[in-house]
Amino acid sequence: MNRPKADEDRELVARTQAGDPHAFDELVIKYSPRLYGLVYNMTANHEDTNDLLQDVFAKAYKAIRGFRGKSSFYTWIHSIAVNMTLNFLKKRGRRFHMSLDDVDAGIQSDKEFLQLTARSSPVREADLSELQKRLNEAMMKLSDEHRAVVTMFHIQGMPHAEISKILKVSEGTVRSRLFYANRQLQNYLDEFRKNPVS
């Protein structure tokens, strides 16, 4: 399933390396939505995400001649995005404000969302915007590294092996970070359940 995609990427990379700028445009079109989601969920700010994503592609374009295909282009570009975002977050520190995107209308027909709101759960009581705000607050209380793992695993749906390649850590480290982050998120959201209004 991934083979044709990988072949397609390889061909686009080869064309870019040969000097065809349109090939890189195709890579930008292909990867920008996915990378946007990754950076956005790590920064929780739309403007920062936009600037970072532009920088990620500019850096990738400059460095693509040195890309020898030892890993897939997918892994390579994700590594650039994660590393640049982590560096940015270190510089930004705690001084930031959330600038969240709107939830698209598609959520109303999402099966998981319907199941979650149908059951007797704390989610049912909270309206959607409040829940989004709380979840993002909880996410931002995690360390940058833990947030990166949560974003890639839960939101982007990447397997542990892929995350370990991108972050250049072992799969065990990825699993332990996920476990710790889940516990943290659980604690923050439980507080929300106890005090839904505050």
Added chain:
Amino acid sequence: MDEFDDKEIATLLRLKRHEQPPPGYFEDFLHEFHRRQRDELLRQPLWRICLGRANEFMFRLNLSRLTSYPAAVAAVLVCAAIVSVRVYQEPQRANFAARQQTTFNLSAETEAGLSLASPVAARIFSTKPLRSSKSGHTHPRNSGTPPRYVLDSVPVSYEPTVRF
């Protein structure tokens, strides 16, 4: 269920996929990317642009790959030339020649000494030194002593030494 379990947290996080940028954002993203690339290019000094173009040209030609084999061959030839020059240096050649000459002299004298045509007595008293003190092969301590005559080369024989 009063508490959020792992499954619910995972589901909530997956729902964050629905947080999307304004419509048309990704269409504009590519134009913005091109605009920033152009701006960056214009801000660069001329020499850097030229260097970049030259780099690009070299990369397209793939000169590094083309030149690698001739460069390797040239390196091997240079090394071989250096080694051969050292091997056939002047002092070593002179030594070798001197040694060769000594060997030739020695063999000639030995042949003369062992010739069957000459009588044994004559051979015994033909006390020509095989090595002269002038040849420089004597020990420095023996430089003052008379030249050493080598008689060992005469074969042992029971023939009568005097003929009537």
